[in-house]
Amino acid sequence: VTTAAGDDYFSHIYPCILMAVTATLFGDVAESLDAALCVDDDCILGDGNALNALQTSVTAGGGVDALHLLQARSRDLMDLKPECRAYLQKKKLGRPSDLARLLKKCSMAAEPGAGFAPDPRPGIPGALNTTEMSCQYGNFQNDKKGTCCGLRPHFNWVVATCKGGESLFCRNLPKCAQESTPNINYVASYQYNGSHFILQDESSAGDLTPGGIAGSFANGTGWEKKKAKFKWQGGDWTTKYAPWGHGHNGPRGLTPPGALWVLSADNFYYGALYMLSQLTLNLQGNRNPTGTNCWLWELDAVEGSMGWVPEGKAMPGHLNQLYATNNAAISGCMPVAYTALQTNGGRHNFTFPAEFQDYCRANPKAAGCAPWEPGKNVWWSGGAQSSQRFENKWDTPYVFAVVVDQKGYWIYRWIPDASGSTGWPGIERTRSARVLPARPKPVTDPRGLATDVRGDVQEAVILQPSLLPESACLRASMEAINFQFGSDALGAMAHETDAYRRGGALEGAQNWWSHFADTGQDRDAQYPLSIAGIPKSAMSGDTSCNKPADFSCGCSQPSNAAAQPTGSTSAESKNEPLKAEAPEATSVPPTLPPTKSTASKEMPAETVSPERSLANGKAQWLLGLLG
Numbered sequence: 320v321t322t323a324a325g326d327d328y329f330s331h332i333y334p335c336i337l338m339a340v341t342a343t344l345f346g347d348v349a350e351s352l353d354a355a356l357c358v359d360d361d362c363i364l365g366d367g368n369a370l371n372a373l374q375t376s377v378t379a380g381g382g383v384d385a386l387h388l389l390q391a392r393s394r395d396l397m398d399l400k401p402e403c404r405a406y407l408q409k410k411k412l413g414r415p416s417d418l419a420r421l422l423k424k425c426s427m428a429a430e431p432g433a434g435f436a437p438d439p440r441p442g443i444p445g446a447l448n449t450t451e452m453s454c455q456y457g458n459f460q461n462d463k464k465g466t467c468c469g470l471r472p473h474f475n476w477v478v479a480t481c482k483g484g485e486s487l488f489c490r491n492l493p494k495c496a497q498e499s500t501p502n503i504n505y506v507a508s509y510q511y512n513g514s515h516f517i518l519q520d521e522s523s524a525g526d527l528t529p530g531g532i533a534g535s536f537a538n539g540t541g542w543e544k545k546k547a548k549f550k551w552q553g554g555d556w557t558t559k560y561a562p563w564g565h566g567h568n569g570p571r572g573l574t575p576p577g578a579l580w581v582l583s584a585d586n587f588y589y590g591a592l593y594m595l596s597q598l599t600l601n602l603q604g605n606r607n608p609t610g611t612n613c614w615l616w617e618l619d620a621v622e623g624s625m626g627w628v629p630e631g632k633a634m635p636g637h638l639n640q641l642y643a644t645n646n647a648a649i650s651g652c653m654p655v656a657y658t659a660l661q662t663n664g665g666r667h668n669f670t671f672p673a674e675f676q677d678y679c680r681a682n683p684k685a686a687g688c689a690p691w692e693p694g695k696n697v698w699w700s701g702g703a704q705s706s707q708r709f710e711n712k713w714d715t716p717y718v719f720a721v722v723v724d725q726k727g728y729w730i731y732r733w734i735p736d737a738s739g740s741t742g743w744p745g746i747e748r749t750r751s752a753r754v755l756p757a758r759p760k761p762v763t764d765p766r767g768l769a770t771d772v773r774g775d776v777q778e779a780v781i782l783q784p785s786l787l788p789e790s791a792c793l794r795a796s797m798e799a800i801n802f803q804f805g806s807d808a809l810g811a812m813a814h815e816t817d818a819y820r821r822g823g824a825l826e827g828a829q830n831w832w833s834h835f836a837d838t839g840q841d842r843d844a845q846y847p848l849s850i851a852g853i854p855k856s857a858m859s860g861d862t863s864c865n866k867p868a869d870f871s872c873g874c875s876q877p878s879n880a881a882a883q884p885t886g887s888t889s890a891e892s893k894n895e896p897l898k899a900e901a902p903e904a905t906s907v908p909p910t911l912p913p914t915k916s917t918a919s920k921e922m923p924a925e926t927v928s929p930e931r932s933l934a935n936g937k938a939q940w941l942l943g944l945l946g
Contacts, residue, residue, distance in 0.1 A: 341398030355751050398816040403792040405839045415812040422805050425459040433602040438567040445512025453819045453829025456806035457651015467613035472831045473572035476580050479556030479591035487555040488626035491867035501590040503533035503542040504583040507751050511577025517753040521570045522562040531748035534584045563604030572597030576836035578723040582701045585716050588639050591622040615647040620721045620730050635703040637864040637874040642708045644701040651806035652829035654786040656699040659690035664793040667691045671790040687848035695754045697852040706853045707781050710772035713872045724838040727785040734777045742778050761844035769849040771858050782850045784831040788814050
């Protein structure tokens, strides 16, 4: 049952309850309830006396069992929030279980991961047990022997280089870019414990001490000394390194409530730092013994783009502009945004991310705040279409920090100062402390707050927004019900109704973002929405170093020192009125055909009639009866 005003829910369903109880006294309970339940707003309170009749018939006729069954069928709907209720209404579904029946749920083995999955139990206080976070909806078509079904949110890093020869991402490079970069000091992994980030030794490559981790490429210590221990299977990139092992005996990876990876390099002109599921790292490190690597989740924090284009074609940016991407592999349990317009359901008003609503009210023309306007849409999931990229200069030291928390993926880059310090206390060029505060100092350089970051920018941050349950339902509402977007919506509903747990009605449907904490990355500053991207028209159009014939190790974009990147205007305190909606063809992975849809408009709150007031009073009696 879906209504325009959630607090008037019961006033819409009382006649249905009356029909159900009356029919139950004379026939099959389940059939009568299914016949009586409404799937839209047609079930309206018509006769106030119906409630009195219901009370009398239940008290005298013994229809309490029917009411309990009705409670079990509809409790999930009562807990759903507006966007997820609207999703069901738009898709003409009665309740979340109807959506679940349209999706394929994989069968989870007694031991998920065929013995290669990391330990779900936390290794430090404050980290979460992931046992009840198993994902059973989504892209499991290539599962072998039940290896992938039940995937849990354990993630870890991969460093990829071209040292050692050519490969898909390492074609036609100048010798300097193939053999002499990246030059890394250390890579560190930190688990959030609810207040701080704690170094995880088994997932960190450097010289470990009681105080933390250290390393210097110039001195042959840290990464250079330890990297052989992390050698992983190459492929699209020639040489790869990652923390991997065998199930519970290997690295646990990083899990909710928060994750942080730090990479310090003296040269990161071309290469990649990205993250995969720990299960994928374990399987591929062991040469895929079950016939699959369960590639179902990926975050590319900083990656060269040669492998994205056919032989001889131009790259989307210069050779040394490295991109962030979060949609290379889709899990079905950690939804991603794609574009600003799609995240907001195609509507002509700004809704998500909710934390930017005030900013967009004050700056309605700022980047990302009005994506429905021509030329103003922004890619928030990165990739070749996006502005989410860092230009890295030759032989320039950079420190990258990648955070996963409830608000999304935060990717920082600093040029260390003369002392080696960065904007994150405890993180330095050649060392990082064992315990770190939850967040860095706010980034203040305007050039580092608008993506498309130049190589000389001292500090920068890029955000790829999360899709928490309400946002996930709105995003999915534009798409067909399929393994990706249907699963995203179901996972959202599972969390809003607390039905994702073992034994729950929607067990295996997940929204992993909901398990992460807000680590406060924006707590000390109101960042502009341009940290998630800017329109393509605002990006540098220089293409002097994006083809093999022009490659060198001195590529450089024109300076944007005078740019005002946020696109903000003078403050406006009022909301723009809701406009008519324009359908847009969505941009989804190649395996999914684009769809066109028009998002439902927001509805004004309804006026409560005297009949509704009576219904609300009776609701208290019924809720007491149902317990």
